[in-house]
Amino acid sequence: MINQRIRTAGVAAFITATLIGSNPINAQQELTVHMNETIAPIQPTMYGIFFEDINFAADGGLYAEMIKNRSFEFTLPMMGWTQPNSDRHSFNEESGYALPVKYAEGDANQNFIRVQVKNAEGYELHNEGFRGMGIKEGEAYRFTFDAKQMQGNVSSVTVTLLNDAGKSIGEAIIPVSGSEWASYKAELIPNETVMKGSLKLTFEGTGELGLDMVSLFPKDTWKGRENGLRKDLVQLLADMDPGFLRFPGGCIVEGRTLARRYQWKKTVGPVEERPNLINRWNTEFEHRLTPDYYQSFGLGFFEYFQLSEDLGAEPLPILSCGIACQFNTGELVPMDELQPYVQDALDLIEFANGSTDTPWGKVREDMGHPEPFNMKYIGVGNEQWGPEYIERYKVFNEAIQFKYPDIIIVSGSGPFPEGDYFEYGMKELKKIGAEIIDEHYYKSPQWFKENATRYDSYDRNGPKIFAGEYAAQSVAIASPENKNNWDTALAEAAFMTGLERNAEVVQLTSYAPLMAHAEGWQWTPDMIWFNNLESYGTPNYYVQKLYATNRGTDLISITQDGMSLTGQDDLFASATLDSEANEVVLKMVNTSDKPKEIVLNFEGKKVKSQGTVQVLRDDSLTSENSFDSQEEISPVTKAISVKGSTSKQTLAPYSLNVVRIAFKK
Structure with missing residues (x-):
């Protein structure tokens, strides 16, 4: 069920006073909830x-996956990867370089890269992630890759997580050996949270190393x-x-x-x-x-x-x-x-x-x-x-x-x-x-x-x-x-x-x-x-x-003067019974800029004296949620009362209201 956030009585009272006191309320609208006859089942697949x-x-x-182009299969096989200290295209002494190698035909995993390390102190291979890497302090990350020694004595790979300033926030050293492909793994626990981190690989020794399926995942x-x-x-x-x-x-x-x-x-x-x-x-x-x-x-x-x-x-x-x-x-x-x-x-x-x-x-x-x-x-x-x-x-x-x-x-x-x-x-x-x-x-x-x-x-x-x-x-x-x-x-x-x-x-x-x-x-x-x-x-x-989360199991009707509410006077409504919870569920939408005072009349079943209403609303139609205000517009749950077979409700301007009231078997 929806995460119901029951507000304190003081906050609820403030909301009610604001809704009712700031705008003139239209004349009462009498709505009838017909609970004695179901129209059709609500399919479990109704909302997906x-x-x-x-x-x-x-x-x-x-x-x-946090590595972009982990197996070097993009149309440009090195997309997502950079070699900031590689001097292969200059006349300076080379630190090393990586080149893609096609070693298989068919659709899947055709490429690996051959890393030529000439100066272990200078060569680096970086991956930028997907618009950076979101890295969380104290959480564990699983780093894996496939490798084989091709020439020389490259004996280990150091993986380093970098913050957005390029500083190390966690690293691991992984020994590599053998001329056949093997899989390697390490766990990293960073000491800083960053939105746009990246990953760096460096190498111990010189020579050529094959790399493929370089991958980084959160463990959680x-x-x-x-x-x-x-x-x-x-x-x-x-x-x-x-x-x-x-x-x-x-x-x-x-x-x-x-x-x-x-x-x-x-x-x-x-x-x-x-x-x-x-x-x-x-x-x-x-x-x-x-x-x-x-x-x-x-x-x-x-x-x-x-x-x-x-x-x-x-x-x-x-x-x-x-x-x-x-x-x-x-x-x-x-x-x-x-x-x-x-x-x-x-x-x-x-x-x-x-x-x-x-x-x-x-x-x-x-x-x-x-x-x-x-x-x-x-x-x-x-x-x-x-x-x-x-x-x-x-x-x-x-x-x-x-x-x-x-x-x-x-x-x-x-x-x-x-x-x-x-x-x-x-x-x-x-x-x-x-x-x-x-x-x-x-x-x-x-x-x-x-x-x-x-x-x-x-x-x-x-x-x-x-x-x-x-x-x-x-x-x-x-x-x-x-x-x-x-x-x-x-x-x-x-x-x-x-x-x-x-x-x-x-x-x-x-x-x-x-x-x-x-x-x-x-x-x-x-x-x-x-x-x-x-x-x-x-x-x-x-x-x-x-x-x-308020689907119900059986459709019933809710009417005003015998008519469904389909936008007359800016009011829309539908109703269901939830036979599993023994509750009647109403969805009422007020699309006007004024509150609406309604009277709900329940026919066909006896309802209990208390229920809830979940209200989703905002005063401004241009309002949005955001990363800085993630629940600016989110449901607020309040208790409501029923007297006999009647409940009076005030629907706030620009609001979706979901009412649930238990009924007696």
């Missing part, structure tokens, strides 16, 4: 998480897994109690070209055998060019499934349908060459769910998880549109349904919530009998408020809806000036009452994108922001968290 490797969300973010990762995930970021996700985890993203699935699409089979097995791939977002936006943005796939499909399991969330992988991003090349695989793509989908189901006697089930077992992941959903395509998508989707749909009839297939309606692409896709997918259709919308806050009734008219017997990517844009789609301000979050809160009210149709929802590095982002807005040391949830995060 969309993850995409954009904004340095994986390498440099959730995946806790999520669940203590060696070389695992960044703990604070996963904790923010776990605190949301998500119903599903969609991965590995949106457009990242498609690739700019088919050759650069996401291929899940290349992301499982030993980490050192997974090939690197340039990230499709590296130079997508002129305003944020990031040519050093690559995917190491240390966070691969196994890790995504494992994370889903950790979070108690249904895994929802999305696969390429044989069409590259249509905003880029739109490259198509010919229909007579589509079978390998379809086989990838079938093999993924076997990897996730198959017995250890199957080829891909055995791969899962070898990775340490003999039990199946019990995947129920699979997505085919991300934001594809037009006849080309429908033609290919039909092939996937037929093959998956034939071999795995219990798997639920998620299709897509394209990148927009209206227009020709959308109308065509919805029409054709309905003809096929699609089970779940993914809709995406990046629109203004006003659009979100005006579309709280979007699903009221959807066919209750038609396909179910996955609101798979949505976020209010304060300026415009993909504008670098977009903000995660209270205006956007409040509009999303209002819209989400419409998602919940239509739980008969809408069964999965997720905000997007999920994460952004403060210095490595390409797209805004984003739900969670982080730097090398810290992370925080935006107001949008807290809206999502409040809905997800």
